[in-house]
Amino acid sequence: MHFKYGYGRTYKEFDINDENILMELRQNHVDIKLTGADEVKRALDNPIGTDRLSKIIKPGEKVAIITSDITRPMPSKIVLPLILEELREAGVKYEDITVVFALGSHRKHTEEEKKYLVGEDVYNKVQCVDSDPSDFVHMGVTSRGTPVDIFSAVAKADRRICLGNIEFHYFAGYSGGAKAIMPGVSTRAAIQANHSAMVKNEARAGAMDDNPVRLDIEEVVQFVPIDFILNVVLDEKKNIIKAVAGHHVHAHREGCKFLDSLYKVEIPQKADIVITTPGGYPKDINLYQAQKALDNSKHAVRDGGIVILLASCTEGLGEEVFERWLLNADSPDSMISDIQKNFELGGHKAAAIALVQKKAKIYLVSDLEKDFVRKLFMEPFDDISEALESAFNELGQDAKVLLMPYGGSTLPYVKA
Incomplete structure (x- = not known):
């Protein structure tokens, strides 16, 4: 069978014998009724589990609306006007509303970026910080x-509304839910x-009930109550x-169920070889961005298998702390033990790659210098054909291959 996958601004083509193909992962078909602002209004x-927002908030209360920063795809400029309509219906004045951009550990915005995120009308009506x-x-x-x-503006508010988009983390x-508060x-x-x-086995994509990171996030709400959320799921x-x-x-x-x-x-079994890709530019511009497609592949590859990551990485590794962790490490094991002793944002993505390397070999098809990749x-x-030939030579000519052309979005699982 012939395949053609995005690679940088171009693509890579390759062939695999039909008998070697386990399956190619594509998103499931879901009927979509409303989109955009119409779906937000619906x-x-x-609301699920609460009254309408306009019935929760009282006039005179100070309201903090926490939304995502510019590194996230949350379309705040579509959602916020509808939230403000509800608050106005409740009798809340604009001067009692503050929009807070949840930076986590990210850099601050310029005023122009704030205006871009919320839209000029909202920016001019309410305080945005x-x-x-x-x-x-x-x-x-x-x-x-x-x-x-x-953050004090959130801690001291009478009411808190959290916005965000839901995707696998x-x-x-x-993502989504109380993540606007912790780490937001x-x-x-x-x-x-x-x-x-994050290094615990239960801390994984698609896991909630036993996930120590998510459980800790939601325990924070006992100290900082969230009155209402509005979360969205986005298409490609x-x-x-x-x-x-x-x-x-x-x-x-409910949003997570829809995302699922x-x-x-579902996949029939774990594969000997997994081919994964973020899908080309801009998602494969560097390894820091491409890491998500690599991480999802670990749920599809058997122990001792091979993951072939197709990512051009024209801009190298992509993040200073991430690069330092990768290049200074003695081994994948050392990255995992170091992140447990001295957690550092940026280093956590390097450790996530190390966790995949503990499970399977990684073949990287990229524009990076070969010695650098080693x-x-x-x-x-x-x-990719050369990588496949090497993988078959190592694991046998009858090795089964699973393909993930949307590696950053699709989450494979074997039904228990």
């Missing part, structure tokens, strides 16, 4: 030892304490195809 009219990890209120400590240190299970508006020390559990073109509103757990879980129905794909504990290839 969700606000039908970045979270500031140096300006926080200590509100307690979770049972797992995470300090609940929350490689160690928190899913938390201090670096709090984030590091929470994220340090960043259009809203599903919205959920209401309770921070019940509504969030779209992108969680320093990353990966085997370098210029061409």
Whole structure:
């Protein structure tokens, strides 16, 4: 069978014998009724687990609306006007509303970026601020030892509304829900304490009930109550195809179920060889971006198998701390043990790659220098056919291959 996958701004073509193909993962078909603002309005009219937002908030209360920063695809400019309509219906004045961009550990925005994220109309009506990890209120400590240190504008608000998009997250299970608070508006020390559990087996994409990172995130809400959430699921073109509103757990879980129905794909068994790709530019511009497609592949490859990652990485590794961790490591094992002792954001993605390397060999088809790739504990290839030939020589000519052309989105699982 012939395949043609995105690679940088071009593509790579290759062939695999039909008898070697286990399956090619594609997203499931889901009927979409409403999209965009219409779907957001539907969700606000039908909240899950709470009253309508306009019935929850009272006039005179200070309201913090926490939304994503510019590194996330959350379409705040579509959602916020509808949230403000609900608040106005409740009698809330614009001067009592603050939009807080949840920076986590990311850089601050320019004023132009803030305006771009929320739209000029919202920007001119309400105060829009970045979270500031140096300006926080200590509100307690979770049972797992995470300090609940929350940006003061959020901690001191009478009401909190959290916005976000839901997608698979490689160690928190899913994005969205209470993640707007932790890590969104938390201090670096709090984030590091929470994220340090990422090395545990239960901290994995698509896992919720036993996931120590997600459970810790949601315990934070006991100290910092969330009154309402509005979360969206986006398609590949960043259009809203599903919205959920209401309770921070019940509504969030409904959104996660929808995401599962779209992108969680059952596979008959784990494969000897997995070919995964972010899908070309801009998702494969560097290894930091391509890591998500690599991480999802670990759920499809057998122990001792081979993952072939197709990612051009024209801009190299892509993040300074990530690069330092990868290039200074003695082995994948050392990265895993080091992240447990001294968690560092950026280093956590290097450790995530190391966790895949503990399970399977990684062949990297990229534009990176071969000796440089070897320093990353990966085997370098210029061409996918060459990588496949090497994998078959190592694992046998009857090895089964699973293909993930949308590796960053699709989550494979073997039914128990």
